[in-house]
Amino acid sequence: MIRVLVVDDDFMVAKVHSGYVERTDGFSVVGVAHTGADAVRAVRDLRPDLVLLDIYLPDQDGLSVLRELRSDPSTVDTDVIVITAAKDVETVRGAMRGGVLHYLIKPFSYAALRDQLLHFATLQEKLRRLASAGQEDVDDVFGARPRTxxxxxxxxxxxxxxxxxxxxxxxxxxxxxxxxxxxxxxxxxxxxxxxxxxxxxxxxxxxxxxxxxxxxxxxxxxxx
Structure with missing residues (x-):
């Protein structure tokens, strides 16, 4: 079971996104946070496999939370998918530099989140099975397969x-x-x-x- 922390300042949105996660086979919500400080504390205490991270939080923005997670040895291995209404290029670039797996713009459907969750599960399973990675395996992990x-x-x-x-x-x-x-x-x-x-x-x-x-x-x- 893949353990997920949902981070969103809006209580109702967090509830909806938590419901999406629970509907997806192989995933469970281990916690919900509504501020950046609570998010960092929850990651340290709960050790989730994946964080769904909002950008707009009341005490600090999600990119600051991301940087804090990446700088702490106890949380650096936690994977992150950004879920946000932020569409500006600098935020997208900051998320990319912070090593997020994907960036979902609100509002999104259950199908859109489910696809990313299942993709995450597939990659995790593939990495567990691999002793060494070929180029095709690396392309799958980094999303480098061309689609032009x-x-x-x-x-x-x-x-x-x-x-x-x-x-x-x-x-x-x-x-x-x-x-x-x-x-x-x-x-x-x-x-x-x-x-x-x-x-x-x-x-x-x-x-x-x-x-x-x-x-x-x-x-x-x-x-x-």
Whole structure:
């Protein structure tokens, strides 16, 4: 079980985000803090695996909390995801320099946070299993896998690829090509081309779904 500390100055927002965490398999909330000082104290006392850290706190900003955590040997190993309404570039840059895993801008959906939590869990498990890391492993950890239009085969467009990706992310139980076409308003052949591209590049898994009659149908699942 991955233990999470939720830090937010708004009591109701903290409650909502805590609910999101508890809904995600493999995660539990071990504490909630509403000020920077309480956040630092909670990390030292509770030793969570992950902190969801707000930037706007009443006594000090989240970046100051982050720097304090990183300078203390007892808390330096705690991972952090920033959750905030702050959109200014300097805050984003400061979070990046502080070694945060991700930066979620409020308001965000449960699905958006769930994806980051599951990604965190996957990386932690992968790092535990590895004796040494290859370039692909390092790319996974640092999020260096390219996602520009140039990575797509000829005939596929980045906006459409992002549309199909979002459809898969929004349907964790998987989609067939026909179902994806309905969700995205694409033709079935077009939807299938993008789905097959994601499967071939390892970004989606394919499973066979058997009906009562006929051939099994290919069902695509986005890999968290």
């Amino acid at each position: 239009a140039s990575t797509l085969p000829k005939g596929l467009a980045q906006p459409t690829a992002e549309l199909v990706e979002q459809a898969l992310r929004d349907h964790p139980d998987g989609l067939s090509a026909s179902e994806c076409a309905q969700v995205t308003a694409l033709s079935r052949p077009s939807a299938r081309r993008y789905l097959e591209h994601f499967a071939e590049t390892g970004r989606a898994d394919v499973r066979l779904r058997y009906g009562s009659t006929g051939r099994p149908e290919r069902q695509y699942h986005w890999r968290s």
